[in-house]
Amino acid sequence: MRILLVEDDRDAAAYLIKALREAGHVADHAVDGEDGLGLAGEGIYDVLVVDRMLPRLDGLSFIGELRSRGDHTPTLILSALGQVDDRVAGLRAGGDDYLTKPYAFTELLARVEALARRSAPGTAEAVYEVGDLTLDRLSHTVKRAGQDIPLQPREFRLLEYLMRHAGQVVTRTMLLENVWDYHFDPQTNVIDVHVSRLRSKIDKGFESPLLHTIRGAGYMIRDGAR
């Protein structure tokens, strides 16, 4: 996909552009808000990654300007300001996701890919399928190889989120944010335990595992046979 990075710190930007390209994406760089508006105006980007503090036009004003032009390209805000109220301000200004510096690149990549997926058509399908695992969002049922798998409501939401992002890395904080709606760092491995419970329900007794742990990043649901 094509990503526009609006960031005034040239070192940070160079590192990020390089890493995004290595991950197989096309990445362009704008050094300030005005510059970014010009590039974003071309309408060729799938996702925008915007630093909050920018010269000439700050990140939040940049997004506000973009939204007022009717441009709804998914936008990830990067900021050194990471408290609750900063995040609220960022999302109110029209940002779609918020990531606090310093961040792990895997976290940024996972979020950028999730944002791109959000805007892709057909995301709201009623049934998700990965290999022989199906999740029906209307009847709230999960089946693997035709066999009913009973899940708790939270487990269902966890699986639903993982399957909506099938084939993409989903980080622990993304799960905590999207399934539990909390944005903090738990000291204990709460998410891991929930995922491993889910795994024991959907993968146990089946030959090929679908729910994978991606080291140093998070989790991914994917059909291993294909």
Place this chain on the structure above:
Amino acid sequence: MTAPARPFRVFRTTAFKLALGLLGVFVLTAVFALGYVLWQSNRLIHAQIAETVNTEVQSLSREYEGGGVLRLAQEVEKRGRQPGSFLYLLTAPNGLPIAGNVGDLPPGALDKAGQNEIPYARRGETRRASSLASVRVVLLPNGFRLLVGRDLAERGRFAAVLVRAVFGGTVLIVLLGLAGGLIVAQRVLRRIDIFTDKSRTIMAGDLSGRLPLAGTDDEFDRLAVATNAMLERIEGLMGEVRAVTDNIAHDLKTPLTRLRNNAEEALRTAESPDDYRLALEKVIDESDGMIGIFNAILLIARVEAGMAREIMQPLDAAELVEGMAELYEPVAEEGGVACRVAVQPELRVFGNRELLGQALANLLDNALKYAHVAADGTQGVVSITAERQGEHVLFAVADRGRGIAEADRNRALERFGRLEQSRSLPGSGLGLSLAAAIARLHGGELRLEDNAPGLRAVLVLPATLREDAH
């Protein structure tokens, strides 16, 4: 540092100026009051004089009725010679005096009957404007006229006495007031000087200094008590800041040292890309840990500075606590700890779900860390409760671990207030102080209680009845 010697400093004190002002008001009041008294008594004396003159006229009228003009003339002559007598004058129809002790009168003084006030002179004296008399003129049949009067000097003497009293009193008041003002001002100045000197030594670095109390429970004592309480708080905060700085240095040095050792070790011994990879992953883990510590420090600072109220909203506390319990339950079970959850329905608080969730998560993290070390050897238990108690909603997380000794509980709430016994366990040492800061932001507090055995951490929050708590 001493104050430069300033002469007449006492005259510039508020106390002295106040005394001066009061004195002015008092003198004005006294002058007005005494003036009023003077005026009233003047009137009274005047009325009395007129009354005695009337009585005398009546007495003489009786003489006249009994013996005619001749008898009257004799009587007037007789009475006029007595010491301290009234003023008398009896004139013939042609205007010539027949009897009496009055020598000179202004012309026309006898023309009209009735009460009057005129200058006069006794027989053999010359008339002066200052000799005033209150007189009554009676017209007798056949053109005879009788004047009876009384000197008004008595009134003047009385007035003079009063004026002297007023003046003397005022001077006395002014002198006493000035002296009193000076004494009070001097006293105030002495207390202030003591405070000022003490403040200077405190500013110079002696934070343990306190303002002395006179023990009189006056306004200065009250000021000193309040100031001392403030100093107490400042000293506490300074101590905390110092301890935090020490602890930040200590707690960050440990992971930094580990990070450095790992990197060095990898450089020295790693042979395969896998070895390097492992070492680098450790480096990243350690860095993440440190970033976590910084985030917690920043969040505490932010929360303590007071966040905007706009991030707060009415919340269903029951849902919040149940959600957090559900999030942590599997972790507890994994660690062999049983979770007991008891949440009253319909609990409402006004706050930020994110921050309250974080506070609860910290309490749960903390409880789980110690719960499995069950004090009495039985299975570890963490109980999570939420209930309404009067005006408050209480979130409690209790474990049956070894707890915190009462003496250590306050320290456990301080930033980095990790007790020595737990230094070996993972954690930033900021969890409880962050929870406490969040509780304070919501107008509540974090209480650490004895769960006998174990620790019971209670988030006390004000309950809301209405949808909007503004």
